Amino acid sequence: MTKAAVLGTGSWGTTFGMILAEAGTRTTLWGRRAEIVHAIDRDHENPDYLPGLRLPENLRATTDPAEAMAGADFVVLAVPAQTLRANLAAWKPFLPPEAVLVSLMKGIELGTTKRMSEVIVEVAEVPPGRVAVVSGPNLVGELAQRQPAAAVVACSDTMVADRFQEACHLPWFRTYTNPDVVGVELGGAVKNVIALAVGVAVGMGLGDNLRATLMTRGLAEISRLGAALGADQHTFAGLAGMGDLIATCTSPLSRNRTFGENLGRGMTMAEVVAATKQTAEGVKSCESVLDLAAKHDVEMPITEVVVGVVHDGMTPAEAAMLLMSRTPKPERYGV
Numbered sequence: 001m002t003k004a005a006v007l008g009t010g011s012w013g014t015t016f017g018m019i020l021a022e023a024g025t026r027t028t029l030w031g032r033r034a035e036i037v038h039a040i041d042r043d044h045e046n047p048d049y050l051p052g053l054r055l056p057e058n059l060r061a062t063t064d065p066a067e068a069m070a071g072a073d074f075v076v077l078a079v080p081a082q083t084l085r086a087n088l089a090a091w092k093p094f095l096p097p098e099a100v101l102v103s104l105m106k107g108i109e110l111g112t113t114k115r116m117s118e119v120i121v122e123v124a125e126v127p128p129g130r131v132a133v134v135s136g137p138n139l140v141g142e143l144a145q146r147q148p149a150a151a152v153v154a155c156s157d158t159m160v161a162d163r164f165q166e167a168c169h170l171p172w173f174r175t176y177t178n179p180d181v182v183g184v185e186l187g188g189a190v191k192n193v194i195a196l197a198v199g200v201a202v203g204m205g206l207g208d209n210l211r212a213t214l215m216t217r218g219l220a221e222i223s224r225l226g227a228a229l230g231a232d233q234h235t236f237a238g239l240a241g242m243g244d245l246i247a248t249c250t251s252p253l254s255r256n257r258t259f260g261e262n263l264g265r266g267m268t269m270a271e272v273v274a275a276t277k278q279t280a281e282g283v284k285s286c287e288s289v290l291d292l293a294a295k296h297d298v299e300m301p302i303t304e305v306v307v308g309v310v311h312d313g314m315t316p317a318e319a320a321m322l323l324m325s326r327t328p329k330p331e332r333y334g335v
């Protein structure tokens, strides 16, 4: 029987552990908080992140990373993106020698501007073919209710992608494979930034035309950055691109969109941060995405104003004015 360790007992780590367990993969969660781990292992519930959701009885949990990873074929990483490097360095001694490492994280590392799979390759010292990524329209608020959804499993080694696709495939959670790790990771990371922008527009009371415009031009930004980094442009028309962008930008379940909406309503950053109990990856990744774009001379105006509003004191009104007053351009650059 295939065995998996899921490192992180937050909303996505717990839910994905449930998916793996229901798909027949022997799964153990690792969490740092004993009270949450005991509740999952003993009471089959995560009271903090998924209260009321009955977890599979075969889904185990522990605070011991060695115990979680012992004999694992897959080690699934489900911590906030900016904590990956330090965590993985601590977990490295316990990684089974042949295990595939799977990233559920949607972020770009601050400072290095590395994608999560690049951080994993560097810290764990494994070849890219042993690193997979899962992304797509996967709002936990719906998945925890076992509502139908789909996701992409990306790995440069297509056999590895096929194996993990099988390990987490369910009738209500359809998995697709894609060899384009760069495109899948960029889609997942940058959609969070665009969702912040759409959230600000929602909070300001602006309408559906602007929301659709921000999503469309946001996808253009993601695609431009992807082209500069060698991604497959088809990926951005897929689940990890357009699919996740639509889900995140249109759903009140999205932490990133909600964060932006609170800013658009006039709350201060301090107030919004205090009100946000879960991870909104775009808040930190907007800066690393903009740095990555600058390294490759890619223009990302929506990302730029998101950094302005979230980190540099720009008001939502100033951001809207800046975007709408840009010089007229062809819809597609370079044509």
Ligand SMILES: NC(=O)c1ccc[n+]([C@@H]2O[C@H](COP(=O)([O-])OP(=O)(O)OC[C@H]3O[C@@H](n4cnc5c(N)ncnc54)[C@H](O)[C@@H]3O)[C@@H](O)[C@H]2O)c1
Binding pocket: 008, 009, 010, 011, 012, 013, 032, 049, 078, 079, 080, 081, 083, 087, 104, 105, 106, 107, 138, 139, 140, 141, 277, 278, 279, 281
């Ligand atoms: N929740 C979703 O709907 C969803 C869906 C798809 C992908 N993701 C991605 O999954 C990743 C995990 O996010 P989440 O949604 O589960 O977040 P979350 O806020 O629900 O949970 C984060 C978990 O990480 C733990 N944590 C925080 N700091 C830590 C540290 N320094 N070391 C170890 N653990 C730490 C927290 O205690 C918590 O258990 C993110 O990159 C997110 O973008 C989330």
Ligand SMILES: O=P(O)(O)OC[C@H](O)CO
Binding pocket: 106, 136, 137, 138, 139, 140, 192, 195, 244, 247, 248, 253, 254, 255, 256, 257, 279, 280, 281
């Ligand atoms: O709640 P968000 O904004 O982190 O989005 C959750 C998932 O990434 C949606 O696919």
